[in-house]
Amino acid sequence: MTRICPPADTLSALVDDALPPDVRDALLAHSAACPHCAAQLAELRALHDAFQDLPPMPVGADLGARVIARLHAEPAPPRARWLEVLVGLFKPVLAWRGAFVPLVGTTGALGLGVLLGGMLLTEEPAMPGRSPNVTLAAMSLFDPVPPGNLCPRADACGTTGNSR
Amino acid sequence: MTDGRADEADVARARAGDTAAFAALVRRHQDRVFGFILRMLDARDEALELTQDVFVKAWQALPRWRPEARFSTWLLQIARNAALDQLRRRRLIQFAPLDDGMDVADTAPGPEARYASRQRQALLEHALQQIAAEHREILLLREIENLSYNELAAVLGIAEGTVKSRLARARAALLEHFRPHAGVNND
Numbered sequence: 001m002t003r004i005c006p007p008a009d010t011l012s013a014l015v016d017d018a019l020p021p022d023v024r025d026a027l028l029a030h031s032a033a034c035p036h037c038a039a040q041l042a043e044l045r046a047l048h049d050a051f052q053d054l055p056p057m058p059v060g061a062d063l064g065a066r067v068i069a070r071l072h073a074e075p076a077p078p079r080a081r082w083l084e085v086l087v088g089l090f091k092p093v094l095a096w097r098g099a100f101v102p103l104v105g106t107t108g109a110l111g112l113g114v115l116l117g118g119m120l121l122t123e124e125p126a127m128p129g130r131s132p133n134v135t136l137a138a139m140s141l142f143d144p145v146p147p148g149n150l151c152p153r154a155d156a157c158g159t160t161g162n163s164r
Numbered sequence: 165m166t167d168g169r170a171d172e173a174d175v176a177r178a179r180a181g182d183t184a185a186f187a188a189l190v191r192r193h194q195d196r197v198f199g200f201i202l203r204m205l206d207a208r209d210e211a212l213e214l215t216q217d218v219f220v221k222a223w224q225a226l227p228r229w230r231p232e233a234r235f236s237t238w239l240l241q242i243a244r245n246a247a248l249d250q251l252r253r254r255r256l257i258q259f260a261p262l263d264d265g266m267d268v269a270d271t272a273p274g275p276e277a278r279y280a281s282r283q284r285q286a287l288l289e290h291a292l293q294q295i296a297a298e299h300r301e302i303l304l305l306r307e308i309e310n311l312s313y314n315e316l317a318a319v320l321g322i323a324e325g326t327v328k329s330r331l332a333r334a335r336a337a338l339l340e341h342f343r344p345h346a347g348v349n350n351d
Contacts, residue, residue, distance in 0.1 A: 009332035016306065016331070018313050044335060046344035050288050051307035053281065057199035059212065064187035064194070067219040071183055 002030055005037050015044045167192065171235035179226050186226075190219050193236055196309070197243045203304050204247040206293050214250055218243045233318065240309060241319045244301055251297050284344070291342035299334035306331060 006027055013019050014027055031037045170192070177185035197218055202211035221242050229238055292300050305311045305319060316327045 007332075008336060009329045012332035012335055013328050016313070018328070043339060043343075043345060047335060047339065047342070048307060050284060050342070050344045051303070054285055054288065054308065056195060057202050058195045059198045059215065061212075062191065063198075063216055063219065064190040067190050067216055067223070068183050068187045070216065070220055071186070071223055 002026060005034060006030065008040075011037065011040055011044060014041065015048050167236070168234060172231055175226065175229060175235060178223070186219075186223055189222075189235070193239055194219075196236065197239055200240060200243055200304055200309065201247050203289070203292060203308070204244075204297065204300060205250060210250065214246050215243075218246050221246070234315070237311060237315050237319060240305065240311070244305070244319060247301070248297060288342055288344075291338055294341045295334065295337045298330070299337050302327070302330050303334045303338060 010019070010023070010027065014024060017024075019027065031041050171189065174185040174189045174192075178189065194215060198211055198215045201214050201218070202208060205211050205214070218239065222239055225242070229235065292303070295303075302316065302320065305316055311319065313324050313327045316322075316331075317324045320327070320330075322330070
């Protein structure tokens with residue numbers, strides 16, 4: 001039998017019968033000889049009993065019927081709901097036949113934009129005598145100093161004094 | 165058929181769109197969910213409304229239910245989240261608490277014992293409302309719903325070790341307001 005009193009959570013777990021058998025037996029043996037732990041254990045057990053005495057709390061109504069009535073008010077089956085939302089978004093557009101050409105055109109334009117943008121960002125193949133960090137040459141079009149212009153300051157451009 | 169088997173069969177039918185099967189699930193679990201929410205919120209009308217919301221949410225989430233978890237435990241998880249959301253909303257809106265009108269079981273033999281039992285029940289219910297929601301929920305799920313430590317960890321989203329320590333802290337907090345041996349309120 002251990003003389004050291006167990007921590008509170010171990011006593012609490014004993015009430016829940018959530019301890020391994022050897023720990024449980026050691027704890028029960030300790031509590032039999034320790035008035036402090038015996039009192040704590042008795043209080044925890046009494047609290048557990050008090051919970052068991054609490055009466056059930058019945059609803060007193062048929063919620064089955066009420067819930068089903070609410071479900072019928074929104075009859076979409078659970079799995080198809082996201083699909084319906086998606087179709088619903090495009091329904092006004094798809095219903096109008098004249099919208100087909102602009103829709104395809106817009107999609108194509110967006111796709112082409114993404115493709116060209118992607119090409120700008122792709123790394124160029126390494127060239128002899130060229131610094132490897134010059135990878136976004138095409139993006140220099142958007143620099144404050146366009147390619148070929150004279151530099152306003154020495155530190156604004158490359159080593160040649162010209163813009164890239 | 166056990167409740168667990170009946171639940172699985174009804175869930176399978178409900179997933180296929182059978183609302184009658186779902187109604188059977190609601191009837192089987194409505195008292196349990198309602199009792200938990202009522203003790204969390206301490207307001208009958210609010211609890212009744214929220215219980216229905218829980219079942220509507222459960223219907224919507226049915227495709228995500230897996231048979232590894234008991235249906236009743238899964239429902240309690242939804243109920244717990246809904247109750248906590250409601251308690252958070254209460255920071256802005258106050259509801260009338262449930263003071264009386266509660267049905268109390270008459271199991272004590274004589275009038276004095278019956279009175280003492282009812283008084284103890286009322287004191288415990290009152291004490292439950294005095295402690296933090298996170299302590300109240302874990303005590304209700306353990307003591308009333310008999311969830312195992314493993315199930316508590318899943319429902320509350322915490323480790324099993326935390327379940328053990330939180331339960332101990334919750335019991336200590338409740339004992340600050342309710343002494344079961346003395347039968348008197350410490351407030």
